[in-house]
Amino acid sequence: MSARGSAFVPHDLAAPIPGAAQGPLAGLTCAIKDMYAIAGERTGAGNPEWLATHPRETSTAPSVQKLLDAGATVIGKTVCDEFFFSVTGANAHYGTPINPRAPGRLPGGSSSGSASATAAGACDFALGSDTGGSVRIPASLCGLYGLRPTLGRVDLAGAMAMAPSFDTGGWFACGPGLMRKVGAVLLLGAGERVRINRLLVAADSFAQADPEAAAAGERVLRRAVQVLPAPERVAISPEGFDAWRQCFRAIQGREIWEIYGAWIQENRPGLGPGVRERIDYAATVTAEEAASARRIQAEARARVRGLVEPGTILALPTAPSIAPTIAVSQAALDHFRARVMALTCVAGLSGLPQITLPAGTVDGCPVGLSFIAWEGGDEALLDLAVTLAPYCGQ
Amino acid sequence: MSARGSAFVPHDLAAPIPGAAQGPLAGLTCAIKDMYAIAGERTGAGNPEWLATHPRETSTAPSVQKLLDAGATVIGKTVCDEFFFSVTGANAHYGTPINPRAPGRLPGGSSSGSASATAAGACDFALGSDTGGSVRIPASLCGLYGLRPTLGRVDLAGAMAMAPSFDTGGWFACGPGLMRKVGAVLLLGAGERVRINRLLVAADSFAQADPEAAAAGERVLRRAVQVLPAPERVAISPEGFDAWRQCFRAIQGREIWEIYGAWIQENRPGLGPGVRERIDYAATVTAEEAASARRIQAEARARVRGLVEPGTILALPTAPSIAPTIAVSQAALDHFRARVMALTCVAGLSGLPQITLPAGTVDGCPVGLSFIAWEGGDEALLDLAVTLAPYCGQ
Numbered sequence: 112m113s114a115r116g117s118a119f120v121p122h123d124l125a126a127p128i129p130g131a132a133q134g135p136l137a138g139l140t141c142a143i144k145d146m147y148a149i150a151g152e153r154t155g156a157g158n159p160e161w162l163a164t165h166p167r168e169t170s171t172a173p174s175v176q177k178l179l180d181a182g183a184t185v186i187g188k189t190v191c192d193e194f195f196f197s198v199t200g201a202n203a204h205y206g207t208p209i210n211p212r213a214p215g216r217l218p219g220g221s222s223s224g225s226a227s228a229t230a231a232g233a234c235d236f237a238l239g240s241d242t243g244g245s246v247r248i249p250a251s252l253c254g255l256y257g258l259r260p261t262l263g264r265v266d267l268a269g270a271m272a273m274a275p276s277f278d279t280g281g282w283f284a285c286g287p288g289l290m291r292k293v294g295a296v297l298l299l300g301a302g303e304r305v306r307i308n309r310l311l312v313a314a315d316s317f318a319q320a321d322p323e324a325a326a327a328g329e330r331v332l333r334r335a336v337q338v339l340p341a342p343e344r345v346a347i348s349p350e351g352f353d354a355w356r357q358c359f360r361a362i363q364g365r366e367i368w369e370i371y372g373a374w375i376q377e378n379r380p381g382l383g384p385g386v387r388e389r390i391d392y393a394a395t396v397t398a399e400e401a402a403s404a405r406r407i408q409a410e411a412r413a414r415v416r417g418l419v420e421p422g423t424i425l426a427l428p429t430a431p432s433i434a435p436t437i438a439v440s441q442a443a444l445d446h447f448r449a450r451v452m453a454l455t456c457v458a459g460l461s462g463l464p465q466i467t468l469p470a471g472t473v474d475g476c477p478v479g480l481s482f483i484a485w486e487g488g489d490e491a492l493l494d495l496a497v498t499l500a501p502y503c504g505q
Numbered sequence: 506m507s508a509r510g511s512a513f514v515p516h517d518l519a520a521p522i523p524g525a526a527q528g529p530l531a532g533l534t535c536a537i538k539d540m541y542a543i544a545g546e547r548t549g550a551g552n553p554e555w556l557a558t559h560p561r562e563t564s565t566a567p568s569v570q571k572l573l574d575a576g577a578t579v580i581g582k583t584v585c586d587e588f589f590f591s592v593t594g595a596n597a598h599y600g601t602p603i604n605p606r607a608p609g610r611l612p613g614g615s616s617s618g619s620a621s622a623t624a625a626g627a628c629d630f631a632l633g634s635d636t637g638g639s640v641r642i643p644a645s646l647c648g649l650y651g652l653r654p655t656l657g658r659v660d661l662a663g664a665m666a667m668a669p670s671f672d673t674g675g676w677f678a679c680g681p682g683l684m685r686k687v688g689a690v691l692l693l694g695a696g697e698r699v700r701i702n703r704l705l706v707a708a709d710s711f712a713q714a715d716p717e718a719a720a721a722g723e724r725v726l727r728r729a730v731q732v733l734p735a736p737e738r739v740a741i742s743p744e745g746f747d748a749w750r751q752c753f754r755a756i757q758g759r760e761i762w763e764i765y766g767a768w769i770q771e772n773r774p775g776l777g778p779g780v781r782e783r784i785d786y787a788a789t790v791t792a793e794e795a796a797s798a799r800r801i802q803a804e805a806r807a808r809v810r811g812l813v814e815p816g817t818i819l820a821l822p823t824a825p826s827i828a829p830t831i832a833v834s835q836a837a838l839d840h841f842r843a844r845v846m847a848l849t850c851v852a853g854l855s856g857l858p859q860i861t862l863p864a865g866t867v868d869g870c871p872v873g874l875s876f877i878a879w880e881g882g883d884e885a886l887l888d889l890a891v892t893l894a895p896y897c898g899q
Contacts, residue, residue, distance in 0.1 A: 119895065135531070135532075137529070137686075138529075138682050138685055138686045138689070139680070139682035139683060139686070140680070140681060140682045140891060140894065183682075184682070186894070186895055187895055211648075211863075211865075211866065211898050212606065213869070214866050214869045215869070228895070229680075230898075231863065231897065231898030232648070232649075232650060232679055232680055232681065232862070232863045232894060232897055232898045233894050233895045233896075233897060233898055234680060234681075234682075234894060234895070235679075235680030235681065235682040235683050236680070254605075254626070255626075256626060284680075285626055285629075285679035285680060286533070286534070286623075286626055286628060286629030286630070286678075286679060286680075286683070287534060287626065287628075287629065288532050288533035288534045288577075288578070288628075288629040289533060289629050289680070289683065291532055292531075292532045292533070295532070468626070469605075469625065469626045471605075472605065472608050475607070475608050475609070475869065497534060497578075500534065500580070500626060500627050500628060501513065501580055501581055501622070501627045501628070502627075503625060503626055503627060504605050504624075504625030504626045504627055
């Protein structure tokens with residue numbers, strides 16, 4: 112374990128990498144998920160055998176370089192779930208980063224250490240990534256702001272892939288303005304800047320969450336009634352979320368195996384509980400199953416994009432519950448994961464941006480409230496977070 | 506109660522006050538303790554009768570204006586303890602702002618709403634004030650960074666006074682770099698920039714805290730051993746803290762009565778439990794008692810300043826415990842307050858700067874670790890927070 116605390120990897124930086132003296136993030140500090148290349152450092156993907164079999168990086172990922180050029184100092188590399196393939200934050204090799212806002216509970220993953228470090232005040236913000244919920248879920252469980260951007264709007268060059276159909280870069284912060292400032296540095300292109308004029312509330316997504324977690328989100332919507340359009344309740348997946356969740360899983364499995372299968376077969380790495388089983392499943396997804404899943408994805412994508420036109424935002428719970436306890440059984444974690452995916456697959460399948468806000472607490476533990484926007488609506492979501500912030504978290 | 510949640514006063518801003526488009530705090534949001542004047546708004550000091558008997562402000566306090574000029578948007582005015590005269594955060598008129606990091610417990614005060622809003626993610630940072638611990642204590646109890654600056658280094662023009670011998674402006678943030686950026690805007694003068702080369706650990710202050718709270722702070726010191734000078738344990742008040750605490754209380758009481766006594770006698774405002782008793786005590790402090798207390802203060806000040814020479818920092822617990830529960834008795838609160846003052850009077854009596862860092866949690870609730878520096882050592886403390894951040898909070 113790193114002396115710096117379990118949010119950081121044992122192969123952490125020897126010293127902080129100073130950012131530029133001037134720039135919009137000058138004087139701020141950040142931490143980087145151990146999937147982004149940093150020149151001279153090794154990238155571990157949460158797995159010690161991957162780390163041991165790969166050389167030091169020769170260049171720094173452009174998104175990390177952007178943060179440095181904007182003035183942020185990189186203080187460390189953070190622990191993540193193995194091959195980014197979970198939403199729990201449990202890591203059998205490096206230990207599970209603590210959840211500073213709910214000690215004794217999981218931090219969420221796979222960007223677990225980035226969320227843990229930010230929530231602990233170890234840094235001002237942190238870079239993660241989100242394929243199936245890997246920013247949104249730890250942000251919700253650790254009481255942070257987190258953005259899954261529109262697919263393609265954060266440069267993932269120099270970052271390890273997970274499932275490229277869904278992979279996005281994302282980040283965490285404690286405050287809404289800082290969240291937005293990081294976006295201004297990281298987001299590619301100008302976005303699609305349309306004024307928010309319609310609020311849909313995903314009734315079927317709220318029904319997936321524990322009543323208390325759903326109620327915390329609904330309370331924010333009620334408190335903020337003066338600054339939001341009138342809510343319209345909709346069902347976003349009239350046939351239920353099972354087919355969506357399963358098609359996400361199949362495509363994700365197919366893609367991760369295409370990327371890491373050969374290395375895994377050759378190196379037979381030790382894999383933690385649950386990760387081994389999901390990798391084994393990934394190896395079994397056939398091309399036909401993946402093709403069938405892509406047809407379902409196309410339907411889901413059309414459905415969600417049809418609802419979330421430019422100017423419309425869609426509210427839903429980020430996670431189904433507060434963080435599970437660290438001691439929870441694998442069966443309970445599998446159940447948690449399945450419930451999570453029913454919520455997170457909506458933005459994942461449609462490639463749309465989703466922001467999570469710290470809605471409040473249930474039994475003393477954080478829960479998030481999310482909004483999905485149109486393609487390129489990232490800036491609108493970041494502005495929305497600033498507007499809604501005074502109504503959150505209390 | 507304000508619809509925006511109990512961190513904000515009912516007479517809150519009708520709309521945010523936008524900051525300058527450019528500047529070191531551009532894009533960030535802040536909240537302001539309801540003791541700083543904002544042009545066109547009324548200042549309430551936590552007491553509805555004060556509010557009702559005073560006109561709208563005609564100008565904005567220079568420290569608030571500095572934040573606006575640096576780019577920060579002011580999103581609201583925050584609840585505080587009546588006449589800033591407590592460290593608990595309980596307010597009988599407006600309700601007690603919640604502690605987002607320890608729901609069901611007090612947020613600490615008197616800058617209670619500023620801490621609550623920052624910890625909730627309602628804003629990026631918040632302005633408070635610290636006379637007897639009013640930034641340090643809520644920062645510790647809400648898991649935030651907080652600075653009590655060197656006496657006189659934050660402009661208090663346009664801010665209501667409490668006890669001018671001890672009054673300082675201070676602020677809260679979740680992250681260390683942001684904490685420092687706000688300091689660069691607010692602090693007057695250049696400070697006394699000396700490299701930290703000696704670390705004293707106030708053994709008698711650590712002995713004042715609950716063992717678990719003390720241990721959380723000691724753990725940070727141990728983890729951060731590579732970036733700190735070797736610790737030297739010292740006793741800072743060989744005769745014990747009772748005389749120091751009592752002289753602080755007498756001077757504070759004398760000064761608050763000089764400022765507010767006439768208005769209180771004329772208006773006979775409703776005062777919450779505990780506040781009434783302390784105001785009544787303040788009225789009884791004689792000039793002789795105050796003079797005697799100032800002699801003890803001079804001794805304490807010489808003692809502490811003799812220890813904390815430029816380059817030397819002094820570590821101590823910020824608060825004696827985690828936050829008391831909201832339902833705690835007045836007697837228990839009085840005991841908590843007395844224990845707090847034994848810790849906070851050290852910087853108060855000596856006029857030296859003190860920073861508190863989020864050290865970690867005890868029973869799931871935050872506790873802080875503090876460092877006192879030399880006069881003008883504010884910047885050194887803010888830099889120290891950035892250096893120590895990765896070792897904190899976990």
